[in-house]
Amino acid sequence: MAITRARGRHRRPSRLTRTSATAAGVAALTTAGVLGTLASPAGAAQPEPEGSALAGAIAVDEVGTSLAExxxxxxxxxxxxxxxxAAKRKAEAEAERRAQEAKRKARAERAAEERAARAAERRRLNAYVAPVSGSYVSTGYRTGGxxxxxxxxxxxxxxxxSGTPVHAVGRGTVVSxxxxxxxxxEVVLKMHDGTYTQYGHLSSIGVSAGQSVTPGxxxxxxxxxxNTTGPHLHFEARTGPDYxxxxxxxAYLRSHGVDL
Structure with missing residues (x-):
């Protein structure tokens, strides 16, 4: 049984329909061209695809390539x-690490310097010196007369x-x-180790009782x-403050490291 379309006035195809038809035509034309080429005998003249269809395919390909690029x-x-x-963060972290390391090293060096200074000060305060610099013993201990x-x-x-500076041999306190x-x-000192030292025949005194003194x-x-026959320093080491x-x-000075 044959089917016939009713006669009458028809609507114009929509834009979407036209676009789809055009695209289908281009595809069909391209396919036909390719298939025709494959099916034709060698050397036979083949119809070339319409210029508009080929240009459209190339344009689509170029758009796709450009977008991918x-x-x-x-x-x-x-x-x-x-x-x-990431490199910047790594560099900043390394710079911060180095800065912290430099600060830590500086603090450690300052602490070491302070410890060394305190140790040196302790050594100085605990050191003993000769009562007269560059001098010598002219009359010994227990000499009779x-x-x-x-x-x-x-x-x-x-x-x-006369007038030569006389120094405290060590750290102590002026007793009298x-x-x-x-x-x-005279000046009598109580030393930091509990012993006493005495300095006699002085022409002048520069300290007072109760004053703390340091070595030198x-x-x-x-x-x-x-009672003397001439200027000199009489020096005594004692277990107590009195004669x-x-x-x-x-022996007392040498036991404290003084070389006489």
């Missing part, structure tokens, strides 16, 4: 930016012209100053006050 370029740019950001009321020398004499009878002007600090100037508690001054 743009996407790839964008991906490369994003990857490069990510790499640059009528000049001494006890019959022997209770200390040692250091050669020193002033006239000491036969010792003339000037106590006064040598002279010839008291009669003397001990060998040279």
């Amino acid at each position: 743009k996407i790839a370029a964008q991906a490369d740019a994003q990857e490069s930016a990510a790499d640059a950001a 009528a000049i001494w009321s006890s019959g022997s020398h209770t200390g040692v004499d250091f050669h020193a012209a 100053t002033g006239s000491g009878g036969a010792y003339g002007n 600090q000037q106590l006064g100037l040598s002279g010839a006050t008291g 009669g508690s003397d001990m060998d001054p040279v």
Whole structure:
């Protein structure tokens, strides 16, 4: 049975329908051209596809290629930016690490310097020195003679012209100053180790009772006050502050590291 379309007035195809038909025609034409070429004998003349269909296919291909290239370029740019950001973060982290390490090292060096300074100060405060710089013992300990009321020398004499600086042999506290009878002007110190030292025949005194002194600090100037035949320093080491508690001054100083 034949089917016939009703006669009458028909609507014009829509734009979408036209576009689809055109695309289908291009595809069919392209396919026909390709198939025709494959089916035709070698050397036979083949109809060329219409110019508009071929141009459309090329244009679509070019658009696709250009879009792919743009996407790839964008991906490369994003990857490069990510790499640059990661490198920057790594460099910043390394710089921060180095800065912290430099600060830590500086703190450690300062701490070491402070410890060394404190240690040096402790050594200085605990050190002992000769009572007269660059001098020597002119009269030894326990030397006998009528000049001494006890019959022997209770200390040692250091050669020193009048006005020569006299120093504390170590760290201590001034116990007494002033006239000491036969010792003339004297200074007596209680040392930090509990012993005592005495400095006699001074021409002047530069410290006062109760004052703390450090090794090498000037106590006064040598002279010839008291019972003496000439200027020098009479030095004693004692177990107590008073006369009669003397001990060998040279052995005392040497036991504290003083080379005489």
